[in-house]
Amino acid sequence: MPRIITLTPNPTYDFAVDADFVAPNRKLRCRNPQSHPGGGGVNVARAAVRLRADVLAIITAGGLYGDAVKGLLGEETVPIRSIPVRGETRIAFHVRDLSDGQEYRFNLPGAEMSAAEADAMIAAVEEEAKEGDYVVGSGSLPGGGPVDLWARAARAAKARxxxxxxxxxxxVHEAxxxxxxxxxxNRYEYPIIAGRELPWPDGVIAFARGLVAEGKAERVTITHGADGSIMASKNGxxxxxxxxxKAHSAVGAxxxxxxxxxxxxxxxWSDDxxxxYAMAAAGATRLTPGxxxxxxxxxxxxxxEARGSA
Known part of the structure; x- marks a missing residue:
């Protein structure tokens, strides 16, 4: 059975609270604290486990918060392979202003990644990936890490x-x-590769189809906020x-x-x-707080509902 193997070189210990209001120079009383393991690949693994997939999360972990992330993943029964790093795993802090529903996200920097630590992550891909698996590189790269880390991971995955x-x-360019x-x-990310904003949907579809035609990606999917999402492939x-x-939080969507x-x-399943199903999962996450x-x-x-309205 294929696995979904996620790579998170820059995980987070996520902490979220509600505040009656957010204002400068005031003591803000917070409530409803939550803590979860975070970072792109970590969240992909957490979500895939909930959908009953066979999963492995490859993460870096260092210091107190690294131990906390590993412990929280264990509580959610997410299988992990942890790569020890010298620096401290980062934290992220999320505050929802109950007076207007706005959400504020504070992401602290993570520790720099050494060449040896990057090599260990690629070695983990080489040892774990098997034919038919999906290897997901998700989230930010830590400072000091090689810019071609994702390209190296893609090469290692394809070789297996x-x-x-x-x-x-x-x-992204290297990958x-x-x-x-x-x-x-998403709508804020693709312009970095495209070089400019593109009109929805025709411009975004043309951009995605172009990457597929050039052989850079077999599939390109763009989520565009309230406009919906598209996925281009050789199938169309x-x-x-x-x-x-009624959304509560976009974190993890x-x-x-x-x-x-x-x-x-x-x-x-068909692409449609x-x-x-992907949009349903994103919407369901937006229903949950923090x-x-x-x-x-x-x-x-x-x-x-999505199938019924199609």
Whole structure:
């Protein structure tokens, strides 16, 4: 059975609270504290486990917060392979202003990654990836880390018959030059590669199809906020809209999208159904507060609604 193997070179210990209001120079009383393991690949793994996929999360971990991230992943029964690093795993702090519903995200810098630590992450891919697996590189690259880390991971995955998926704004050009299975970006990320904003949907679709035609990625999927999402491949272009929901937090929605999309593709679903399932998972995560991810029953409900409205 294929696995979803995620790579998170820059994980986080996520902490989230609610505040009655956010204002400068005031003592802010907070409540409803939550803590979760975070970082792009970590969240993809957490979401995939909830969708009953076979998963392995390869993470770096250092110091007190690194131990906390490993402990929280254990509580969620996410299998991990931990790469010890000398620096401290970073933290991220999220505050929701209850007076207006706005969310504030504070991401602290992580420790720099040494060449030896980067080599250890690639070695883990070489040892763990098998034919048919999906290897997902997601999130930011830590300072000091090689800009070609994702390209090296893609090369290692392909050498073992696995498919490399990238959801990051760092090292993208290098990874695309190597050739990958899938690129996922959102409306704020794709302009970095495209070089400019593009009109939705035609300009974004043309951009995605261009990357596929050039052989840089077999699939390109772009999530575009309230406009919905598209996925281009040799099969054509699948597109779906956003279902109307009352959102609480966007944290982890994109990662849930990636996890559900891969799970659907592993099940042999059509591109249209796969992208609807991905949007259902993203929407279900937006229903939950702070850094919490979706409830599986919400994903199934939203997916049925998406199919019914198609």
């Amino acid at each position: 018959g696995a498919r490399f998926v990238l959801d990051s704004i760092h090292g 695309l030059a190597e050739g990958i299975f899938m690129l996922r970006h 272009v699948a597109r779906t809209n956003v279902l109307p929901i 994109g990662d849930s999208y990636v996890a559900a999309l891969l799970v659907a593709l592993m099940r042999g 159904d796969a992208i609807r 850094t919490a991810l979706f409830r599986p029953e919400d994903v199934e409900r939203l997916y049925k």
